[in-house]
Structures are given as C-alpha cells and as structure tokens.
Amino acid sequence: MTPVFDIILYISLLIHVILMGIALRHLWGGENVVDRLIGFDLLGTLTLAVLVLVSLIYRQSVYIDVALALAVLSFVGSVALAKYLADDKMF
Amino acid sequence: MDSDILQYLAAAAVAVGTFFSLVGVLGFIRLPDVYTRLHATGKVGVFGVVFLLIAAVIHTPLGWGKGLFLVFFLLVTGAVTAHALASAAYHLGLPMKGEMEGDRDVDPAGPEVSAAVDPPPYNREP
Numbered sequence: 001m002t003p004v005f006d007i008i009l010y011i012s013l014l015i016h017v018i019l020m021g022i023a024l025r026h027l028w029g030g031e032n033v034v035d036r037l038i039g040f041d042l043l044g045t046l047t048l049a050v051l052v053l054v055s056l057i058y059r060q061s062v063y064i065d066v067a068l069a070l071a072v073l074s075f076v077g078s079v080a081l082a083k084y085l086a087d088d089k090m091f
Numbered sequence: 092m093d094s095d096i097l098q099y100l101a102a103a104a105v106a107v108g109t110f111f112s113l114v115g116v117l118g119f120i121r122l123p124d125v126y127t128r129l130h131a132t133g134k135v136g137v138f139g140v141v142f143l144l145i146a147a148v149i150h151t152p153l154g155w156g157k158g159l160f161l162v163f164f165l166l167v168t169g170a171v172t173a174h175a176l177a178s179a180a181y182h183l184g185l186p187m188k189g190e191m192e193g194d195r196d197v198d199p200a201g202p203e204v205s206a207a208v209d210p211p212p213y214n215r216e217p
Contacts, residue, residue, distance in 0.1 A: 005102050012109040012143075019116045026119065034125050034180040038132055041172055042119060045136045048165075049112060052143040056105070061151050068161055075168040082175035086182040 006057070013053045020046045037081055044074030101150040108142030115139060124188040125180045129173055136169040 023046055027039035048067050055063035084090050111134055118131025141162050148158035187194065 002098070005098055008102050008105055012105050015109055016112060019112060022116055022120065032125065032183075032185055034176060034183065034185055035128065037176060037179075038119070038125070038129055041176070042116070042132045042135060045132075045140060046112070046116075049108070049135075049140050049143055052140065052147050053105075055151055056101075056143075056147050059151055061147075061157070064147065064151075064157055064161065068157070068164075071161065071164060071168065075172060078172045079175045082172075082179040086175075086179040 009053060009057050013050065013057070016046055016050050016053060020050070033085060034082075037078065037085070040081075041074065041078045044070065044078070048074070097149050101146040104142045104146035104149070108139045108146070111135065111142065112139035125185050126177060126187060129177055129180075133169055133173045136165060136172075140165055 020043060023039050023042040027036055027043060030036035030039055048071055051063045051067040051070065055061060055067070080090060115131050115133075115135035115138075118134070119128050122128045122131055144158050144162050144165075148155060181195075
C-alpha cells in the first residue's frame with residue numbers, strides 16, 4: 001500500500017506543478033487586468049496545494065505552517081489589489 | 092489494519108482533491124468570461140486544497156487544530172477573495188459574454204451618475 005500511496009502523491013505533485021505552469025502563463029499574458037489577478041490568486045492557491053503535498057510526502061507537519069503563512073499573505077495581497085483596482089485607492 | 096484504512100482514506104482524499112484542481116484549472120482555461128473563470132477557480136481553493144488538507148490531517152503527525160483552522164480559513168477567504176475580484180471586474184466594466192441591455196443596473200462610474208442620467212419614475216418631472 002505504501003509505495004502505491006507514494007506513487008499517487010508524486011503523480012498529484014506533478015499534476016499540480018503543471019497546473020502552476022498554466023496559471024503562470026495566464027498571469028503573464030491574460031486578457032485583462034482582473035484575469036491576470038485571478039491567475040495570481042490561482043498561483044497562490046496551487047502553491048498552497050504543493051506545500052500540503054510536500055508535507056504529505058515527507059510526513060512532516062512543518063510545511064503546513066509555511067502553507068498557513070502563505071495563505072494569509074496571498075489573501076491579503078489579492079484583496080488589496082482588487083480593492084485598489086475597484087476604488088483607485090488602497091484604503 | 093487501522094492505519095491501512097486511514098491510508099486508503101488519505102489516498103482517496105488526495106485523488107479527489109487533484110481531480111477538483113484539474114477541473115478548476117480546465118475551467119480557467121476554457122470558460123469565456125472573467126466572471127465564469129472566477130467561478131471555476133473558486134473550486135481549486137475550496138475543494139482541491141481542502142481535500143488535500145484532510146489527507147494531510149489523516150496521514151501526517153499533525154495536530155487536528157492546525158489543519159482544521161487552515162480548512163476554515165480557506166473556506167472563508169475563498170469566498171471573500173472571489174467577491175472582491177468580481178466586484179473589481181464589475182466596477183471596471185469588464186464585458187460579460189452574452190450581455191444584454193439592462194443587465195447592469197449600475198453604471199461603472201457609480202450609482203449617482205446613473206441616477207442623474209435616468210431618474211426613477213417617482214422622481215421624474217411631469
């Protein structure tokens with residue numbers, strides 16, 4: 001069971017890294033500014049998923065702390081940029 | 092035996108989370124509109140990462156508190172981020188696919204301008 005589970009984890013990690021490449025491509029050349037901002041948010045979420053998968057592969061819970069900090073920073077960045085786009089001021 | 096069952100559960104959770112991430116990014120590529128693309132990418136944050144976190148809580152030596160707090164945080168911030176991005180797109184006046192006359196009840200410049208251009212019937216001069 002354990003090698004099968006490791007194979008599932010590595011396949012999932014590969015899929016998530018490919019999806020991160022797709023999100024980075026949309027962040028680089030999206031249609032409009034909100035599209036690129038969605039790409040930025042999606043890139044942060046997929047980085048979160050990759051960190052959780054690394055925590056599953058190495059059986060360590062340290063990476064969950066990194067994922068928590070990254071979730072907070074990605075949330076604040078996305079909301080601040082969206083509010084700046086909508087209102088032309090940050091606060 | 093017990094840990095075998097937990098490992099099966101963790102493997103199923105990882106498979107389901109990967110499926111939801113794949114479907115969300117597929118929708119992000121294929122859908123025609125900013126708002127529908129936002130609808131698709133919400134699935135990655137809410138379902139994909141949450142199922143992976145359930146697998147991590149089952150399988151790694153992690154306290155339940157930290158993982159479940161991260162699940163709760165993702166469920167809240169996914170909704171807030173999607174609302175902020177959709178509101179920004181609506182205020183910028185980005186096009187919707189299949190938009191018809193009168194779909195926007197507010198002009199991009201603000202509700203005051205719209206009220207000045209077309210006053211409501213109870214406020215109109217006879």
